[in-house]
Amino acid sequence: MIEFTTWDILRNLLLAARWTVLLSLVSFIGGGLLGLALLFGRISPRRWLSKATGSYIELFQGTPLLMQMFLAFFGLGLFGVDVPARLAAGLALILWSAAFLTEIWRGCVESIARGQWEASASLGMGRLQQMRYVILPQALKIAIPPTVGFSVQVIKGTALTSIIGFVELSKAGTVVTNATFQPFTVYGFVALIYFALCWPLSKSSQILERKLNVAHRNH
Amino acid sequence: MKYHLDFSWLPQYAPDILKGVMITLELIAVGGVLGILLGIFCAWARALGPRWLKAPVGLYVELIRNTPFLIQLFFIFFGLPSIGVQMNELTAANLAMVINLGAYGCEIIRAGIQATPKGQFEAGRSLAMSPLQTFRHVVLVPSLQRIWPALSSQVVIVMLGSSVVSQIAAQDLTFAANFIQSRTFRAFEAYIVSTIIYLVLAILVRQVMALIGRTLFPRRKAA
Amino acid sequence: MSLIEITEVRKSFGANEVLKGINLDVEPGEVIAIIGKSGSGKSTLLRCINGLETISGGSISVAGAQLAEDEVHLKALRLKVGMIFQQFNLFPHLTAGGNVMLSQMVVKKVPKAQAEAMARRMLERVGLAHKFDAYPDELSGGQQQRVAIARALAMQPIALLCDEITSALDPELVSEVLAVVRELAAEGMTLLMVTHEMKFARDVCSRVVFMHQGRVHEIGPPEDVFANPQTPELRQFLGMTGHA
Numbered sequence: 082m083i084e085f086t087t088w089d090i091l092r093n094l095l096l097a098a099r100w101t102v103l104l105s106l107v108s109f110i111g112g113g114l115l116g117l118a119l120l121f122g123r124i125s126p127r128r129w130l131s132k133a134t135g136s137y138i139e140l141f142q143g144t145p146l147l148m149q150m151f152l153a154f155f156g157l158g159l160f161g162v163d164v165p166a167r168l169a170a171g172l173a174l175i176l177w178s179a180a181f182l183t184e185i186w187r188g189c190v191e192s193i194a195r196g197q198w199e200a201s202a203s204l205g206m207g208r209l210q211q212m213r214y215v216i217l218p219q220a221l222k223i224a225i226p227p228t229v230g231f232s233v234q235v236i237k238g239t240a241l242t243s244i245i246g247f248v249e250l251s252k253a254g255t256v257v258t259n260a261t262f263q264p265f266t267v268y269g270f271v272a273l274i275y276f277a278l279c280w281p282l283s284k285s286s287q288i289l290e291r292k293l294n295v296a297h298r299n300h
Numbered sequence: 301m302k303y304h305l306d307f308s309w310l311p312q313y314a315p316d317i318l319k320g321v322m323i324t325l326e327l328i329a330v331g332g333v334l335g336i337l338l339g340i341f342c343a344w345a346r347a348l349g350p351r352w353l354k355a356p357v358g359l360y361v362e363l364i365r366n367t368p369f370l371i372q373l374f375f376i377f378f379g380l381p382s383i384g385v386q387m388n389e390l391t392a393a394n395l396a397m398v399i400n401l402g403a404y405g406c407e408i409i410r411a412g413i414q415a416t417p418k419g420q421f422e423a424g425r426s427l428a429m430s431p432l433q434t435f436r437h438v439v440l441v442p443s444l445q446r447i448w449p450a451l452s453s454q455v456v457i458v459m460l461g462s463s464v465v466s467q468i469a470a471q472d473l474t475f476a477a478n479f480i481q482s483r484t485f486r487a488f489e490a491y492i493v494s495t496i497i498y499l500v501l502a503i504l505v506r507q508v509m510a511l512i513g514r515t516l517f518p519r520r521k522a523a
Numbered sequence: 524m525s526l527i528e529i530t531e532v533r534k535s536f537g538a539n540e541v542l543k544g545i546n547l548d549v550e551p552g553e554v555i556a557i558i559g560k561s562g563s564g565k566s567t568l569l570r571c572i573n574g575l576e577t578i579s580g581g582s583i584s585v586a587g588a589q590l591a592e593d594e595v596h597l598k599a600l601r602l603k604v605g606m607i608f609q610q611f612n613l614f615p616h617l618t619a620g621g622n623v624m625l626s627q628m629v630v631k632k633v634p635k636a637q638a639e640a641m642a643r644r645m646l647e648r649v650g651l652a653h654k655f656d657a658y659p660d661e662l663s664g665g666q667q668q669r670v671a672i673a674r675a676l677a678m679q680p681i682a683l684l685c686d687e688i689t690s691a692l693d694p695e696l697v698s699e700v701l702a703v704v705r706e707l708a709a710e711g712m713t714l715l716m717v718t719h720e721m722k723f724a725r726d727v728c729s730r731v732v733f734m735h736q737g738r739v740h741e742i743g744p745p746e747d748v749f750a751n752p753q754t755p756e757l758r759q760f761l762g763m764t765g766h767a
Binding site for chain 2: 573574575594597598601602605606608610612613614615616625626629630658660671674675678
């Protein structure tokens with residue numbers, strides 16, 4: 082049996098963590114773009130459209146991310162193509178993130194006072210113009226802290242992709258454990274690496290939120 | 301695409317699914333109750349507790365909230381035995397859920413406590429109640445009422461997150477789905493069925509939380 | 524020995540000294556009105572007597588018991604002195620009866636039936652026996668404040684501190700609360716009240732304390748203080764409130 086030094090373990094985990102970071106970025110950005118599109122549907126005055134996006138959100142928030150990954154993995158497989166795990170993982174994470182981000186952002190848009198809609202409408206703006214020039218600039222400011230906070234959920238969500246076989250930090254943890262028989266050390270390191278990725282984001286989200294609250298109180 | 305969905309296996313495997321559902325329900329019942337209790341304790345400690353308790357509780361909360369549940373589970377089930385703490389997969393799953401919900405619940409409940417008007421503390425104190433009595437009898441219930449919707453959502457999130465306990469061979473609903481797909485090779489159908497059941501369970505858990513809320517808080521609004 | 528002895532009490536918030544050496548002795552059965560501009564330190568003084576603020580210097584004793592910061596002393600003190608707040612501070616999750624019963628059961632360990640009997644008596648005393656099962660949000664401001672008085676009375680204090688207890692009320696509700704206080708005074712309860720109700724102070728109080736910039740500026744029976752103010756500050760204050 083080959084001896085693994087602590088450094089060997091850590092190096093292997095850090096190499097795998099690159100994939101966690103990459104997948105997180107792709108999922109977050111993809112989810113954000115899709116979420117923005119869904120947001121327009123969710124707050125649309127057309128009832129069927131807002132209902133449809135509402136159901137989408139309900140569905141993805143009401144079922145386990147793991148199931149969504151299985152379904153993406155095996156569902157894509159039904160088309161007869163050999164699906165790489167990273168494709169199914171990315172797809173599921175994007176769809177899932179979009180649902181949560183849409184809901185977060187809807188809350189932000191709705192917290193903008195009615196008066197802002199009415200004032201901008203009274204100036205003859207169309208709905209898109211209202212959104213573009215009046216509502217979104219204000220909503221954006223309050224949306225930043227919870228959005229940054231949600232990025233932590235995305236990073237943690239990527240851990241589930243290990244279950245459908247994508248090799249990232251968690252999967253590497255299992256592989257290294259099987260080679261070294263040191264689960265305590267290995268999973269301890271894995272947890273610490275996740276913590277190092279997530280904690281700065283959590284903390285910034287908190288700080289941003291506090292700043293925003295102070296700014297609002299001074300208004 | 302020429303693929304026909306086939307659910308003909310369903311009657312034969314219904315008992316397995318039912319068993320999985322029961323385990324998932326048991327996990328969320330135990331995890332929910334103990335997790336909320338742990339959350340209340342930690343929220344008290346962080347918001348009102350003695351200084352020596354604030355730092356360790358804060359560390360626990362930050363560690364849990366910034367690492368994946370899956371890794372917490374693996375650490376408990378695979379990691380702890382190497383320092384002599386051994387448990388079966390169900391206990392490990394339960395423990396992981398309690399620890400997880402305890403940390404998230406802590407931050408939610410703490411927000412409720414911190415929204416308590418100062419006068420409530422003062423009224424309790426002026427009636428000669430100790431700080432702990434004031435917390436227990438005056439502050440706690442309205443605080444919980446304030447954040448009950450958020451706490452309910454978190455319980456649902458933890459229930460859905462419990463699907464990964466199948467990875468340590470705890471025989472929950474996801475475990476049943478994995479088992480069925482390995483036997484029938486009808487993976488897509490097996491996961492469709494379990495996903496729908498999870499959706500129903502999510503709605504059910506939400507209703508139960510609402511019911512508990514109505515029992516605990518007969519009044520509509522908290523100050 | 525006086526019931527409440529306040530000696531050279533000082534209180535600072537940071538660099539801001541709010542109380543600059545207060546001396547005041549209160550005899551049993553006295554009804555004392557504390558008047559003065561906002562920021563003169565009158566509410567802070569009451570809060571110090573109940574231990575809600577810790578004093579920076581001097582001493583306070585109630586019926587011979589010294590105010591100290593530890594829980595045991597604070598509890599002993601608060602069992603003797605009740606407090607009524609401007610914002611009522613009823614517990615929203617409990618009924619009126621529950622509000623009055625709670626601390627009897629929690630602090631004094633009174634059995635439930637006995638606490639309930641006491642609560643009914645106290646609510647009766649403030650004219651709200653029929654509201655025993657009502658929640659605070661079902662009561663008017665005046666009713667809430669009367670429940671708060673019943674709640675304090677149920678602990679059988681020897682003195683009551685009233686911190687602007689009618690200031691948050693709509694004008695038409697003020698009199699029902701003052702009527703209750705008037706009755707307590709007639710029954711011999713020792714009362715210390717910060718108030719803006721000059722007419723009430725003149726009618727009911729045995730002494731009036733005028734506070735100005737953290738000091739007791741003038742003190743005396745209401746007929747002297749109101750009719751014959753000695754200092755320009757008090758004259759100006761009374762002129763402002765239209766009671767010179």
